[in-house]
Every structure is written in C-alpha cells, then in structure tokens.
Amino acid sequence: MPRGRLRYYGKGLLFPLLFNIFLQLIFAAIFVGVEGWNYREAFYHCIVTATTVGYGDISIATDGGKWLAVFHILVSCTLLAAAVSDVGTLMEERAATMKRLKLFSKRLDVSRPSSGRARRFNSPASIGPQALRPCVPPLAPSAPRAGGHDCQL
Secondary structure, eight states: OOOOHHHHHHHHHHHHHHHHHHHHHHHHHHHHHHHOOOHHHHHHHHHHHHTTOOOOSSOOOSHHHHHHHHHHHHHHHHHHHHHHHHHHHHHHHHHHHHHHHHHHHHHHOOSSOOOHHHHHHHOHHHHOGGGGSOOOOOSSTTOOOTTSOOOOO
C-alpha cells in the first residue's frame, strides 16, 4: 500500500519548497543591503513578490534594487511555477499508482466471486479437456483430428 497523501506529497515537495524558501531568505538578505530595509520587511517583500501578489505597500527606491527585483522576479516566479507543476505531476503519479494497485488487488483477490461468464471462460473444468490439448492442424486438409476436434486457426 502506498504511503498516505501527506507523506507522499510532503516527500515529493519538500526539496522544491525548502529551496524556494532558502532562495527567498538569500534575496531578502541582498535586499537588506541594497535597499536598507530591515530583514522582516525584505523577506515579506520577497514572498509577496515571488507569489505574484504584489501588494505595493513596500516600494523599491534604488536602481540597484530595481535590477535585483527583475532578477528576483524571474527566478522566484519560475521556481514557484515549477513547484506547482511538481504538485500536478505528483497527483498524476499517485493516481496512476493507486489505479495499478487497485487492478493488481482485483487480480489477486480470490475470495471475491467472479461473474459466471468470466468463470466459464477462465476455468479449465468448464471448457473441457479438449481445449487443453494443443491445436495442431491436420496433415491432410480433409482428415479430422483424433478425438473429433477440428483445429480452427
């Protein structure tokens, strides 16, 4: 049985999310030096900008800060979009795994009664011993096989 949802998605998204947070911490430290903000304001600005919310309550004043913001926006938005894409990929992989597991468990479940049609075609006892013999075409086109079984290929 696969791991639970929280563990599955947590394990798959841990690195991208931690990397994004680490990157925002680094950009916040650079904004502190370039813009002269305190660290809390700089980190808040980085998170709001990276998530493309952009409240506009903290404005960039210097030319160096504007160039840094351009680079920060490009990198942060790209990595955040990749993390969102990872969520979709993980959801598809988990759905495919659960579907395979369900099909596999159906094949292994011998206690569950199958339909009469499936039993009739899958059970050797229901189709008779003639079906278990190999089907070999007769030597002469008009001669029937031993046992009265004609091979139809």
